Amino acid sequence: MQPTGRPPVVDVALQGRGIAVADQMDRAKVLQRLRLGDAAYRHLTRAAAITVLVILGGIIISLVWGSLPALRAFGISFLYEEAWNPVTEKFGAIAPIYGTIVTSVIAMLIAVPVGLFIAVFLTELCPMWLRRPVGIAIELLAGIPSIIYGIWGLFVFAPFLQQHVQPFIISLFGEIPVLSNLFAGPPYGIGILTAGLILAIMVLPFVTSISRDVFEAVPPVLKEAAYGLGCTTWEVCRYVVLPYARVGVIGGVMLGLGRALGETMAVTFVIGNAHRISGSLLAPGTTISATIANEFTEAVGDLYTSALIALGLILFVITFIVLAAARLMLMRLNARVGG
């Protein structure tokens, strides 16, 4: 039975918890209780895991439920109508959808090349002792709350653009056919372009840190082989590192895109909140999230509220697709690295 000389470890553990173990019967009882506790804990954690799914389900159901009145009233035309008139209760989502997509595209056009180059710097050029501090500094950019970007954009960045950059752009492209339309109109400071630039700064850390991580995962042997052939650093990055890390980089870019699409506060401050589609990037516009943030508490009438929730649903569907694609890519990458 029990080894003589010292008590069984279970008894020691039980005594440590203040449970006296007198004889076999007691021990059986205590062990039974532990077994029950074990099962209870297992079910508790399982329930918590399922709660995560319930949260997502709840979000989807509540958004669909809330947007039903608007979708019933406008049908599919909600997606392509431009009118947004709370007085006559005519609502269409195309202007915010357009603004959301255009600002995000501007952000990605800037953040992706810059982020990739920073990742190249961090993995190939940067001296070892500087890597951590620079990496942390870039990641601190991601930690700054979005409202800080908003207030900074409104009071510092937008006036700077208005006074120094936009007049220059307008006069520079004024004579060129297509670009003159793209950069037409008075320099407001706030507008689609400003929002896109702020988003670019916000998304930059995401693109950078994921690119750096996947660049670092490239086997050194591959790079060394290329260097051994006489490749320059650029050629190694362009023809060895980047192709190897392609899936991961695309995943990181999509993740950043997901952030940019859903970003609210930074954009709300600098977009100008105008429900119209303008050919000029300098003109004020709006995005889905900015519209909701600005108008939701002031929305009177069920249809208005419902139209805003429907906008939220559209945003959620778009970001869900983008983020899901990003995660699937990164998962595939992990499977490859792991296996």
Next chain:
Amino acid sequence: MAATFQSSLYASRRRRNRISMGLAFAATAFGLSWLVLILAVLLWEGFSGLSLSVFTEMTPPPGSAGGLLNPIAGSLIMTTIAVLIGTPLGILAGTYMAEYGRYDRLTTVVRFINDILLSAPSIVVGLFVYEVMVAQMGHFSGWAGAVSLAVIVVPVVVRTTEDMLILVPDTLREAAASIGLPRSLMITKVAYRAARAGMVTGVLLAIARISGETAPLLFTALNNQFWSLNLNAPVASLPVVIFQFALSPYHDWQKLAWTGALIITLAVLALSIIARTLAVQRKTS
């Protein structure tokens, strides 16, 4: 002939390399300069308004002096409640994924969904809580604000808990099992203890994340100009007050908004630096 061709190719390759490496330097300088610019302006504008009255007085009506006491208190309370709700839930879910069902189908699905929730637009969370709580109760409330923050806490904690528990060596678990420890005790007494630093890091990161969140509070907790700790009524919070004050035409309010922005940023940066040092300690030990 061939030699000159070779050397010109070599020169152009070198030139291209130098240009692109120059771009890499420039990109890094570009990225870092934004951090410096934003922090510099924030310190400059924020510090000039920082005084004791910011922490002792209520938000003022336009045109008079005041402080940020009620939004600071509101933010602290809602953040605390959100962490108290979100952390246990997140840790339990992460525990299931790492300990009980590491290779389950459920775990794979939850991990995927959780990662999406992690980056989902926070304003959508606000809409969700509005529909579920505010619309049902008929009024805005601090509870709704806290719940919407908790919804943001959960995925962060789930992710770090799972990651950290997976790093715990299986030999520890086997050792615990071999002395007859039931699984739940093995998890709480051995695995949690081994992963503690990482799990604390996760909670700190979650706090850092929600202390700047504005969008989900806009139409759940709303705002309150007066001192109120009643969580069944609208509660002021620092980010929402910054939002309101910064967009106002009053100079005093804008000044307070900058000060509030400085307070939030310092708090968030401090939290993330503490979290990082904890994570480093764990890696080196």
